Amino acid sequence: MQQLNVNLSIPIPADHVVVSKVELEDLRKQKLSGVYWTMKDVEERTGKKFEWIKENILYPPHFKKILDVEQGGFVYYPKKSGEKWSFLAIEMARFLDENFHLIFGGRK
Template sequence: MEQSIKIQAVIPIPEDQILIEKVELERLKSLELQGRYWSMQDLEERINKKREWIKENILYKPKFKMILDVNNGGFVYYPEKKGQNWSFQANKMAHFLDKNFSEIFSS
């Protein structure tokens, strides 16, 4: 027969902090990005890569472009003329990057 001891402990939580479930934290992070758009500079900062690397390894890779391009129902505006800016729907781009992390960063 296995022996066990039951212990009860009280751990104080500072008033400036709270405990929440991991699922709730992810939901709150997602809400933070809703309705927000990233520029190319925002994306560079987010993934710590320069724009040329991002274009070559993500934005212009045919299989990713099919998903990303707004002209295909995606969430990335690809500039059509010189002087136009890139625009990324932040919450969807963040999800895409997380979901495809290993494929993007493995070569």
């Protein structure tokens, strides 16, 4: 079998860098580590409104048992009027990524 060896240069724009996937994931985690989202942040991340998020993500029992801080999760569910929702950003981002097909695919 013949083999061709090629030396190739690919220019990378000055405002870009090349990093490994592992390093990229570490950077993403650092960016979200210790960060809390509000309901508005979740709305922006999902592109959905509060009522849809409650109906399709926060209150279905199979999700609530994972999400609710009182059950070991990472979402604070307000107990009384005037309290705010609070989401541990890194965990909520992971949950949305891992459950995208269930949340947006209609299979529950």
